[in-house]
Amino acid sequence: MLVQFYNVTKVYSNGVKALNDVSLKIDRGEFVFLMGPSGAGKSTFIKMLFREEIPSQGQIFISSRSIVRMKRSEIPQLRRSMGVVFQDFKLLENKTVAENIAFALKVVGTRNKDIGPRTAEVIQMVGLKGKEKSFPGQLSGGEQQRVGIARAIANRPLLLIADEPSGNLDLDTAQEIMALLYDINRKGTTIVMATHARELVRSAGKRVITLEAGRVLSDVCALEL
Amino acid sequence: MKIKNFGYFFKEALTSLSRNRVLSFATISTMTICILFLGVAVLMTVNAGNFMNQLESDIQIIAYLDNSLTEAQVAGVKGKIEQTDGVEAVVFVSKAEALQRMQQKFAEKDYDLEKTLGKNPLPNTYEVKAHNPQEVAQVAQSIKEIAGVYKVNYGQGIVERLFEVSKWVKIISIGFMVILAIGAIFLIATTIRLSVFARRKEIYLMKLIGATDWFVRWPFFIEGILMGLVGAVIAIGLLAAGYSSLVNNMQTALFFIPVVYQQNMLINLYLSLVAAGALLGVAGTYISLNRFLDV
Numbered sequence: 228m229l230v231q232f233y234n235v236t237k238v239y240s241n242g243v244k245a246l247n248d249v250s251l252k253i254d255r256g257e258f259v260f261l262m263g264p265s266g267a268g269k270s271t272f273i274k275m276l277f278r279e280e281i282p283s284q285g286q287i288f289i290s291s292r293s294i295v296r297m298k299r300s301e302i303p304q305l306r307r308s309m310g311v312v313f314q315d316f317k318l319l320e321n322k323t324v325a326e327n328i329a330f331a332l333k334v335v336g337t338r339n340k341d342i343g344p345r346t347a348e349v350i351q352m353v354g355l356k357g358k359e360k361s362f363p364g365q366l367s368g369g370e371q372q373r374v375g376i377a378r379a380i381a382n383r384p385l386l387l388i389a390d391e392p393s394g395n396l397d398l399d400t401a402q403e404i405m406a407l408l409y410d411i412n413r414k415g416t417t418i419v420m421a422t423h424a425r426e427l428v429r430s431a432g433k434r435v436i437t438l439e440a441g442r443v444l445s446d447v448c449a450l451e452l
Numbered sequence: 453m454k455i456k457n458f459g460y461f462f463k464e465a466l467t468s469l470s471r472n473r474v475l476s477f478a479t480i481s482t483m484t485i486c487i488l489f490l491g492v493a494v495l496m497t498v499n500a501g502n503f504m505n506q507l508e509s510d511i512q513i514i515a516y517l518d519n520s521l522t523e524a525q526v527a528g529v530k531g532k533i534e535q536t537d538g539v540e541a542v543v544f545v546s547k548a549e550a551l552q553r554m555q556q557k558f559a560e561k562d563y564d565l566e567k568t569l570g571k572n573p574l575p576n577t578y579e580v581k582a583h584n585p586q587e588v589a590q591v592a593q594s595i596k597e598i599a600g601v602y603k604v605n606y607g608q609g610i611v612e613r614l615f616e617v618s619k620w621v622k623i624i625s626i627g628f629m630v631i632l633a634i635g636a637i638f639l640i641a642t643t644i645r646l647s648v649f650a651r652r653k654e655i656y657l658m659k660l661i662g663a664t665d666w667f668v669r670w671p672f673f674i675e676g677i678l679m680g681l682v683g684a685v686i687a688i689g690l691l692a693a694g695y696s697s698l699v700n701n702m703q704t705a706l707f708f709i710p711v712v713y714q715q716n717m718l719i720n721l722y723l724s725l726v727a728a729g730a731l732l733g734v735a736g737t738y739i740s741l742n743r744f745l746d747v
Contacts, residue, residue, distance in 0.1 A: 277660060279660070279747060300664075302662075303662045303663060303664045304662070305662075306659075306660060306661065307661075307662035309662075311660055311661075317653065317657050319654060319657070321471070331661050333460065334658050334661050334662065334663040334667060335662045335663070339456070378661075382661075382662075
């Protein structure tokens with residue numbers, strides 16, 4: 228098991244109960260959609276995966292390690308086993324495509340001589356060959372998200388977390404991005420993706436967890452929806 | 453810090469400095485002003501201390517001897533004074549010499565003081581210097597108890613007040629410097645916070661990717677240290693120019709106030725200010741950065 232939630236409840240300091248007694252497991256190699264209206268707890272769920280938030284009650288294990296009992300100094304190691312893709316891409320505007328990816332590799336302590344080849348490899352993988360020296364501002368939304376994905380997979384993560392990755396993209400571009408994610412998943416990376424886009428989910432035939440008001444409303448295969 | 457990363461951190465710091473030129477300039481200016489004030493405060497403290505030390509070292513005890521003592525007895529009293537704890541030096545002033553001094557001080561040349569008085573009314577005295585000016589009262593008391601000494605004088609009352617003033621000058625100037633340093637740290641932290649705030653998204657991203665706190669911190673620390681050093685160098689330039697012209701003017705116009713201008717002291721001061729600049733940079737960065745690392 229890669230991810231295990233046991234009776235997880237999260238109450239923020241302002242009194243908002245974002246998650247309420249959530250228990251679930253995600254296996255290695257799965258592709259899981261996380262659905263639900265705004266305020267259902269998707270963001271909180273995602274943030275707990277990379278330990279930006281910890282539960283108020285309950286336990287979370289990632290690769291059999293408790294993130295609740297984890298020391299501050301162990302967090303970087305946890306996060307290095309994951310990649311995160313954001314709705315707003317979060318690319319550094321003053322760095323080129325290649326520099327954005329190389330930066331992420333540098334941050335996690337990759338040896339200098341390995342950074343160049345690995346950067347070229349992931350750029351090829353997401354189909355951006357030829358755009359290495361472009362700045363994010365010179366790319367389309369879809370291309371920028373491909374850079375975001377390349378950056379997330381550069382460090383060969385076990386788990387790829389995508390928070391509304393197609394939220395800012397039109398449907399055609401979104402479908403291209405989905406194809407890329409399915410491809411990454413086929414090569415063995417576990418993916419958890421939060422989304423609003425039912426049309427993307429329905430055709431996929433993957434596992435769908437639906438949250439509502441902080442609880443798991445349903446946890447089914449998309450074909451049953 | 454891993455050595456292989458130093459070049460990277462240094463480059464990041466320089467890039468950030470040149471990218472945020474206006475903020476860097478503001479921070480360096482703040483540093484310069486703070487260090488300049490700190491330097492002025494230190495120089496004032498050193499000079500006040502020096503002035504007080506000089507006044508204290510002028511303090512001496514005058515022991516008046518009985519007129520009835522023979523020469524041998526006078527010499528015996530000297531031996532006893534020299535054996536008293538805390539005495540550094542003893543100088544004999546004969547009654548003839550004392551009269552001569554008085555003549556010089558008060559009388560015109562063609563006026564003979566001894567003739568007017570008929571006889572020399574002044575006693576033989578010993579001028580005694582104490583090792584430690586602070587102990588002068590106890591030393592004077594011990595000397596007074598020696599047989600043959602009928603009176604001692606060391607400026608009773610004035611001396612005690614001098615020590616009191618000297619103590620407060622020290623306390624106030626140290627307090628002033630501490631307050632100045634604390635103020636400087638927070639002023640600098642505020643300016644650095646602006647530059648950290650401008651890069652908060654980058655810091656957040658780095659933390660989410662799996663950067664350690666120190667990986668994020670180092671470029672900012674180097675940036676802070678560089679700005680502190682530049683600020684210190686400018687401040688020292690201004691301070692050195694200002695102080696040397698002050699020293700030159702004081703020596704002619706206000707010669708009676710002693711000004712400290714030993715090279716060693718000044719070099720130590722300037723080196724300390726350089727270190728203070730680097731330290732202010734580190735402290736300011738540390739304070740402003742921590743909140744943004746909590747991801």
